[in-house]
Amino acid sequence: MPTRVGLIGAGYIATWHAQALAATPGVEVAAICDLSKDAAAGLAAGFGAQVFTDVQSLIDSGSCDAVHVLTPPHLHHAIAIQCLKGGLDVLVEKPVTTSASETREIALEAEKAGRRFRAGHNFLGLPSYERMKAAVLAGDFGRISSAEITWALPLVPLRSGPYNLWLLREPRNLLLELGPHPFAFAVDLFGAPEIIFAEAGKPVMLPGDDPRPQAFRILARAGAVDITITLSMVESIDDRSVTLRGSSARARLDYAHDTLTVERENASDLVVNPLRRQLGLAAQHLKAGFGNAWVQATSLNTRNPYARSFRGMNAAIYGAGDGGSDPRFGQDGAVAVMTAIDDTIARLPQEVLKVAAPAAQTRRPKPTALVIGGTGFIGRALTRRLVADGRDVRVLSRSSSGPFPDLPDRVETIAASLHDLDALTEAMRGIEVVFNLAKSLDKTWADCLVNDVGVATRVAMACEKAGVRRLVYTGTIASYDMSDPGVTITEETGFPNDMTDRNLYARSKAECERQLMKLNKDRGLPIVIARPGIVVGMGGPLQHWGIGRWHGAGAVRIWGHGRNILPFVLIEDVVDGLVRMIDAPVDGESFNLVGEPMLSARDYFDAIHKELGARIRVSAGDLHVFYASDAVKYALKKYALRRTGLVRPSLADWKSRAHFSVFSNDKAKAMLDWAPETERARFIEKAITRANLFGF
Incomplete structure (x- = not known):
């Protein structure tokens, strides 16, 4: 059984x-x-x-x-x-x-x-870690004197939200969330560690002037082994590793990529010795690289290192003949790991662990604006702008907590299902304007119809029932065909009639707009549609996928050659455009909120290097290669993995990601009196210099 x-x-x-x-x-x-x-x-x-x-x-x-x-x-x-x-x-x-x-x-x-x-503790199930531990037990590395265990991986929510996640509620939660990984390695290799020292650094301010550390350094000792644990959450190269220094060898486990390399001394003469040493490391890297590539290719990427860690853990727990008593995952190790984290927290200065008390509420908000998606990048900035303009705001979120602890008199956050018409209608009582910034990233068209199109129309129905004066919906410029450099896109351009060969996000957003405009025509729904460009600025991510395909913080493969001007727009300009839609006589209109022509993708990364001293490795992305590669993946998923509901984007869809077409923002400037930033130097200052892209 x-x-x-x-x-x-x-x-x-x-x-x-x-x-x-x-x-x-x-x-x-x-x-x-x-x-x-x-x-x-x-x-x-x-x-x-x-x-x-x-x-x-x-x-x-x-x-x-x-x-x-x-x-x-x-x-x-x-x-x-x-x-x-x-x-x-x-x-x-x-x-x-x-x-x-x-x-x-x-x-x-x-x-x-x-x-x-x-x-x-899933990483203990990696094949490469099992090899490392077996070698330690066999004495292959000699006597181990020290270990360095690192978790260096950007944690984007610290800088750009969402801020209502459990791990951001208290500073200690960051250690509780990430600490088990390095401490599980330490406990399993050397036993329960004694914590000698702990410090936190690189703080970042959450909304409400509530600081969170983005780095921890911990010194510990287990027997004769000195252990250094580093946790880093700023934008840096992915370094999740365990390095052991022994009398006979230095071993490095890269547990993010499931590779183990061992550097040993050799008895060759002084000339040949360094060559032989590096050749040995090169051979190990080549073997690991080809081995991982083979495993992922033959498994159609269903056995990447992270997946292998869970498989290894489950095999140890459920596959052993003794009923799964592998001590790596047993209760003694669990207690030892949590004890080490408790001891680390006790070593940290108390001011690091404090949570800023929310501002005292002196009155209950009386909202006239509702923001759906108010905890996201645009939603947070919009909510604060509305408050600055004198409005009280109700934010609809998945939970009743939100990123506005400093505004208790002006902002209330409520939880309501976007699939519950009655709950949505009730949330809109007394509301004059609703901003629907919600989006759903689904994997099938059927799910898009339920979670995106269905939600957009349900929100519109709730607005009608509640008597809302204006609904502002955010679509996306991604719904346009932007593959032709000779085309200038305006609001009159329109979307392709057949969008079945477009990516699901672009197609779904276009269908949302179609349904909402139909409600405007048939029933007088007071709708205005905004389509922001590539939004940048404070609170936005470094790794913006509207620019290219990122490979960590240090490398990006841009869509296309990267020399065409991109439709960048500052977050404050987007918010200004949305606010102007509240009272302007623009029912049934749509606006492309795209900034003035400023930067290409390459210009943007050159500016990051000049302003912040960070040279990101930029590669051109051949869109024909992207298209062909996607076609192969589509065929394998459909015929080898037997997956259903798949979509294969067209070549024009891939070219659209490069934003080759030019945008005109004349309509928004004329009808909304919108004035996006015009000076390049000020744009770069707001989009890059003061945007805290790297977290420090």
């Missing part, structure tokens, strides 16, 4: 767990549980699993032998204990809990119930 596993939580990480479980012999994904029935059903459909919306129902159903707890971390403790008492084994995603004491309580409950408790 297979081991039946249920997943509690249907968010991003659940997909990785589900796919790895499905690839593990003797295991089946039996159930998905999430408060959102739609989210649970969407994930369950791919695995033939049952759907639940509460944990106790899953337990009572008898459908599972074990569960993976994948909810936000502050919920792990209660759910894990509930499942253990219900007779289920549990694996808890990292961080296992928010403290060592809670982790011990789960371990005690597991022992009491006679069930297994495992920690989701």
